[in-house]
Amino acid sequence: MSDAAPRTIVLHGRRVVGGSAEGEALVTRQTISGWGGINERDGTIIERRHELRGQSF
Amino acid sequence: MHATCTPYQVGNVPVLGEHCAWMESSAVVYCNSVLGARTNTEGKESTGAAALTGRIPYWGFHLDINRRGTHLVEVAIPVEDIMDWGLLGYWLGEIVQDEIPVLTGALIRPMLIKLKHFGAAASSSGGVEMYHLPGTTPEARSVEEAFAGRPIADTLHFGPSERRRAYENLNCASERKIDFVMLGCPHNSIEQVWLIASLVEGRRLNPDTALWVHTPRALRDTAERNGYVRMIEEAGGVVMSDTCPAISRHLPKGVRTFATDSAKQAHYLPAISGVQAWFGSVRDCVEAAITGTWNGRLQ
Numbered sequence: 001m002s003d004a005a006p007r008t009i010v011l012h013g014r015r016v017v018g019g020s021a022e023g024e025a026l027v028t029r030q031t032i033s034g035w036g037g038i039n040e041r042d043g044t045i046i047e048r049r050h051e052l053r054g055q056s057f
Numbered sequence: 058m059h060a061t062c063t064p065y066q067v068g069n070v071p072v073l074g075e076h077c078a079w080m081e082s083s084a085v086v087y088c089n090s091v092l093g094a095r096t097n098t099e100g101k102e103s104t105g106a107a108a109l110t111g112r113i114p115y116w117g118f119h120l121d122i123n124r125r126g127t128h129l130v131e132v133a134i135p136v137e138d139i140m141d142w143g144l145l146g147y148w149l150g151e152i153v154q155d156e157i158p159v160l161t162g163a164l165i166r167p168m169l170i171k172l173k174h175f176g177a178a179a180s181s182s183g184g185v186e187m188y189h190l191p192g193t194t195p196e197a198r199s200v201e202e203a204f205a206g207r208p209i210a211d212t213l214h215f216g217p218s219e220r221r222r223a224y225e226n227l228n229c230a231s232e233r234k235i236d237f238v239m240l241g242c243p244h245n246s247i248e249q250v251w252l253i254a255s256l257v258e259g260r261r262l263n264p265d266t267a268l269w270v271h272t273p274r275a276l277r278d279t280a281e282r283n284g285y286v287r288m289i290e291e292a293g294g295v296v297m298s299d300t301c302p303a304i305s306r307h308l309p310k311g312v313r314t315f316a317t318d319s320a321k322q323a324h325y326l327p328a329i330s331g332v333q334a335w336f337g338s339v340r341d342c343v344e345a346a347i348t349g350t351w352n353g354r355l356q
Contacts (some may be wrong), residue, residue: 031154031184035082036303036325046328048229 026057060299061273063173063244065092073195076119078107083177083243083321089187091172093195095119098186118186124196126189126203128153132162133216139174140338142167143320145215146175148223150183152213159189159203166193170246177243178320224355227323230333236312238346240339241271242301242319247279254285256343257292263349267309268294271301303329316345
């Protein structure tokens, strides 16, 4: 995404907690395994062959 | 109460069409595919709530319409032993993710332990919660019945190069010195414990290599009565119940490289624990425990 102009993606969902937030999106086309694919202490993706391995969300 | 990833081995065996609330991914795929009972992959909270209320929301795999096949898989090379069922599952899960594959071709009619490994592998590399083996699994007497009118999204082919790719993706280790051998993911059946016992009988494990054999508590009791636990312990191994290294996050001290017959464990342990994995047959793994060296390869 870094070489392209920023574009807006609107995600629709069901609100659980009110408020607003903004930030940089961490984008991947690959799935991330919720169990065994994430270090739950620091939010790092740990799947060995994942394109975002080592990055934290 | 059981604490096993394979409740269907020790008395929790739902019947065709029964609604369930299971969480463990390898058990979910076995429940839907092999037993024909119905479950989504639940979480800790929803399984707890289902246990208290006896109810679970009616959606996903509880509905007929969501149990139809999506992908046709043509298997061109004979798939017979446990290792090959693991490789097929590991290759397939990564491609279909959470879709429903329908497998045809050179599949030698599997039994429980092979389907246990196949489903575990496919639900590790992907999120497969259901598959059909026409002629074997209960909701597909034929390919037509497996798809039940749903258009085939894609046709996949499993041959020698796909098998090799799965093997190479699983084997991430560079060092051949083995510190630890783990057998029993999903938990071993009694036949598997017997096989391990017979392979180590009268031999001694390498003193620097730990061997852990995992099985449900009820099957460990059976293995003990049959003398299998003693055979494994006399060789220097340990037979454990109700856990595994991926769940307990516990390994023998100082492990850098381990060997396993489980595609699931070879997939997760390097990510969770930072160890290097060798994947192979039970015989490859037992030889590694005895010699302390990995000599397995793709035959």
